[in-house]
Amino acid sequence: MLLSWLLASCALLWSSASIAQSIENVRVWPSAEKTRVVFDLSAEPTYTYFTIFDNQPYRIVIDFQNTENRVDLSGVEIASDVVRVIRPSGSPRAGTSRVVLEISGAVAPEVFPLGPSGNSGHRLVVDIAGATNTSQQLPAEQTSSPAATSNEPRVPRTLDTVPIRPLVIAIDAGHGGRDPGSIGPAGTYEKIVTLAVARKLAARINADPGMRAVLTRTGDQSLSLAQRTSVVRRERADFFVSLHADAFTTPQPRGASVWVLSKRRSDTELGRALENKERLSEELIDVEHILQDGEEDPYLNRAFLDMFRDNSMADGHEAATIILDQLGRVTNLHRNRPEGASFGVLSALRTPSVLVELGFISNPQKERLLINNNHQDRLANALYAGIREFFIRNPVAGTSLAESRIQMHVVARGESLSVIAARYGVRVDTIKQHNGLRSNTIRVGQQLEIPLGR
Numbered sequence: 001m002l003l004s005w006l007l008a009s010c011a012l013l014w015s016s017a018s019i020a021q022s023i024e025n026v027r028v029w030p031s032a033e034k035t036r037v038v039f040d041l042s043a044e045p046t047y048t049y050f051t052i053f054d055n056q057p058y059r060i061v062i063d064f065q066n067t068e069n070r071v072d073l074s075g076v077e078i079a080s081d082v083v084r085v086i087r088p089s090g091s092p093r094a095g096t097s098r099v100v101l102e103i104s105g106a107v108a109p110e111v112f113p114l115g116p117s118g119n120s121g122h123r124l125v126v127d128i129a130g131a132t133n134t135s136q137q138l139p140a141e142q143t144s145s146p147a148a149t150s151n152e153p154r155v156p157r158t159l160d161t162v163p164i165r166p167l168v169i170a171i172d173a174g175h176g177g178r179d180p181g182s183i184g185p186a187g188t189y190e191k192i193v194t195l196a197v198a199r200k201l202a203a204r205i206n207a208d209p210g211m212r213a214v215l216t217r218t219g220d221q222s223l224s225l226a227q228r229t230s231v232v233r234r235e236r237a238d239f240f241v242s243l244h245a246d247a248f249t250t251p252q253p254r255g256a257s258v259w260v261l262s263k264r265r266s267d268t269e270l271g272r273a274l275e276n277k278e279r280l281s282e283e284l285i286d287v288e289h290i291l292q293d294g295e296e297d298p299y300l301n302r303a304f305l306d307m308f309r310d311n312s313m314a315d316g317h318e319a320a321t322i323i324l325d326q327l328g329r330v331t332n333l334h335r336n337r338p339e340g341a342s343f344g345v346l347s348a349l350r351t352p353s354v355l356v357e358l359g360f361i362s363n364p365q366k367e368r369l370l371i372n373n374n375h376q377d378r379l380a381n382a383l384y385a386g387i388r389e390f391f392i393r394n395p396v397a398g399t400s401l402a403e404s405r406i407q408m409h410v411v412a413r414g415e416s417l418s419v420i421a422a423r424y425g426v427r428v429d430t431i432k433q434h435n436g437l438r439s440n441t442i443r444v445g446q447q448l449e450i451p452l453g454r
């Protein structure tokens, strides 16, 4: 049920709030392609960021939560044509350090954390595309690395030492053990369905060399909420998907749905969650009913606005859209776009996250499908395809999937394999082999992965 998702999020928020962090150093590397800004941190960063592109100067605003800034930002050497100024700004709340990067163009940055490696500890990396004249003198490196000299190449050496790794996908089978979840009219437990699909999804993911699955539970265990979510942090998951098949009060047929989270009302819901679990659960279902009523819904609009302010939410929304598209190929959908609701505390999660309702177990026909082995296979395949597509479209630096430089191609009318191959400069056989095609027949709308190689 949605309740456990929300409470799990609360657990995350608490734990992250107990870790004090500090910004220890700021380094800037301009190059012919981009400027990289590295924040050296005392601990794994908890951060959000947003951009201001509707007026000048263009800005990237980064909020480091529960963090003390120990760097005199005015002393940081920049020497970049892309980043003009790095300065502190008024903190939105106590304990948060806000840093503003003023940049020359309205370019969406890539912002990602890096764990300890070599001489470097925890870092937050901000890459902003755009050329800096390379004939300029190299900036003095303000690095804590004793090996660093000003003759080092512009590309941070520490990044080269980060090994190529698989994407880590955390799969949460909803409920379990003493908590059966919802119960269908024929007596099917939600916890059984979620675990079956979670295991199938994990098997599909683990068969992909570019991915690794971690499950919050592998058997019929009761998990504390902290246990359920600790896997995301412990395994440094790149993605978190929680599987459910809830019952709702009416038995009308309803399809699968994918939920994303918004910050709306987060504090109040957190409070309510602590006070009264049952009441909160009912309220969340109320929110869902509100969302069904139409486009003008203020919760939904607000939810989408909030998502654009927060990268992981925006990623979650894009992932949800892609997953819905894949699910729509194997089952009917409750709605053909992601639904937002106010599980706002999940903003503490830097990991893109979605909650998938595989179908509503309260519907007798759906209940039969949900325990059908073939249908479970199709659902797992669709989820896998959606997650993989999301990461092909949004590569994560340092992962093997990103290294393989795959492009998604949707077959258009009149296109043949040879036309597509020529367009990307790859061989027809390469495309066939990579996509497991037995013949040269392709159909309009078919999705192909085009491996461009290194």
Ligand SMILES: [Zn+2]
Pocket (backbone or CB within 6 Å): 001, 002, 174, 175, 181, 182, 190, 243, 244, 245, 246
């Ligand atoms: Zn559930």
